[in-house]
Amino acid sequence: MWLRRRLLPPKSYIRLFSSQAEASVKLDNFRTLESNPTNHTEAHLNRFYTIDPILRKTTLYKKSMPKQFFEGIKPFAEMCLMVREPAVEVIGYLNKTDYKRPVNRFVFYGELGCGKSLQLLHLIHYGQVNDFIIVHVPWVPYWYKVPKERSNSETRDGFLDVNIDAAEWLLHFKTQNAALLQKLDLKCSKEYVWSEHETTPAGATLLELIEHGISRIRFATDTINVLVEELKQQSTAGNCRTMVAIDGFNAFFHPKTLIKFDNRVKATPENITITQPFLSLAQSDWSGGVCLLVADKWALTKERMESDFPKYLLHRKGFEFLDPFVPIHVDLYNDQEFDSVISYYLDRKWIQNYTPGMEKELKFISGGNGYKLRGITAPL
Template sequence: MAPSARRAVLLLRGLAGRHGGCGAALGQRCVSAEAAQAPPPRPRAPRTSLTSPVEHTAEQRGLWYTLQPGVVQRLFSQGGVPKQFLTQCQTFAETCLMVRQPSLTLMDFIRRSDLSLPPNKFLLYGRNGCGKTLSLTGSSSTSPGPRSGGGTSRRWLPSATIEGQYDHPLDAVLWLQHFKTQNAELLKTLQLVTQERYIWSRREVTEPDTPLGELVELGIGRARYSTDCVLALTSELKRHATEGRCKVAVVVDGINTFYSPVSRYRCEDRTLLDPKYFTLFQSFMQLFKSDWKNGIVVGSIDSLANEGWRRDSHLPRYLLRQQGWEALDPFIPIPIEDYDDLEMRSAIDYYLDRHWLQNPQAGSDIGRRELAALSAHNPYLLMQVCRPL
């Protein structure tokens, strides 16, 4: 158990009777006082019936809204949210998010975006544990069209079609499966088709006017071509968006990882390989450019996405480096802070409502102050501190 969590147990356990060290003569008096003092009633979580972030205004700030199981299954069944959050949602038997000011700001910016111009780039930043990923989760549930998300790569092979490039077939298959789960119905409704001819081998060719869904299925079924299918898919989506056939939202958690000068992979001479030689890297990087329209780019800048030796600051200029700063310019930074007093009270009420906080004294004024002090108002630390209580 973490020291802060252990201290929380000791402090809250002592709240029922601050005078537990009374002498024998005063023991009966202390027992009588404790018996007369009933624990505070367990509060209910402040909720809103508006389940779409598009409908939220400043009046809903600090309230909790529920994501429907179908939305959660479609958007996040194969990742996109922290594993600890998923585990917590399974424990609570519901998926709820708090309406916070950064999310309201982001949705307001998206509503006012002129989609006839190159895509606006909205980048969330803040200290670790303040809620960047979950803010992206809320925006993903209301994206205006097909969603494309970047990710990290693990296994690589020399490209089967482009000399000097390297593919990540297994990662590409997983990404295509994720894309299919999120956008299958949209692709059918929009009836998007390929506009170019793609030659995979002497016998395998994707002709023009082939539904994009078939291109996705090809990549999933033939891992050898999966990375090239991702490149073709992102190129086709950019073209369709520019020509007004669809709107595209690019949502990336830890976008600064794309601007690391080196990768974790080594060439035969043991030198670290430049990420520009990865086909999957090129596929996602083209979505960050300003050479298309009818879309938006929403990303988070996370110190954990950087190398271990470059995490001293959470500010965008430091984490993006000069290359990322210039490549994403212009972008709109949206800071995410720790909980304020309203959000802190709402979070504790929610944990009490879900019986995540078992000690009834946690809802008292002094219990709330101690939880706020132990967690420093940080959402992640609050979750960790409350786990043993």
């Protein structure tokens, strides 16, 4: 009798297992088990996939994602992204790309809060899985609106440096790519002289170059310039593949920044030294990579926001700079996407006081806007 009791599972376990099995059947409507973004196709649309928690410490860590999305990871007890059409479309293009040809440039656009940054995050995950070196700028306007400091450039007359922000970006780049850079063991193609007593010799690894820029903040912006040129050369030579992912890219072409010269005149992005290396990456004069760029109204400063289209947001100069490019429209949630989000919120107990008819009301109030929906449902 004792042996029989030991072999049979307790009733509580049976009830738990049964409830989990029932839950898994319900989850099929809004989840997919395919966690590799390389394999995402139209068959996975409108479903959430789970991201490996290990990536939260490297490629997809806090500073790489929108604040609202990051704040949802803890209450949801997982990191999930919905598979949506814009990301699937670009993944299809990337899977068929000939990387020996000049880089393709994709520009994401759409209404505020429609999910452009999350589509970029989905594709960054794709890049990580496929061993791309990720050159990610989470939000360009931070450099022009709220820089941590500004100083006159020591190497270019009439220009301003934001070296603390530049050093932080180098640390961000290292966090996302350290393991891959160590594996590829990419070397500097020539010697770089920083001062009378400081040089980076030819043959030094890119990791050593990055460490120099982080530890010697006064050279951080110049280090980014060197790093970008080295990455373009290495990618073109076929030694690596590089994914450029820049959110708020249109800020590079805004007429003015909030940074001022000593004479109190506002600087333009062209006057800020950190601008040039990332514009260089967005040119099509190199191969072995891809450029994923987001044009967003919030990247503008104190300007009327009348349109979501790239030609308006990039201004004429930015539009001509990128032409030709592939526009990728990120729309508001369609009916299936909205249903999946509500089902996910209910599953994660984000919405706890659900009543019949609430879904239609939430859709009407939010207008299918994911950013608004998260805020509206927070008290529920």
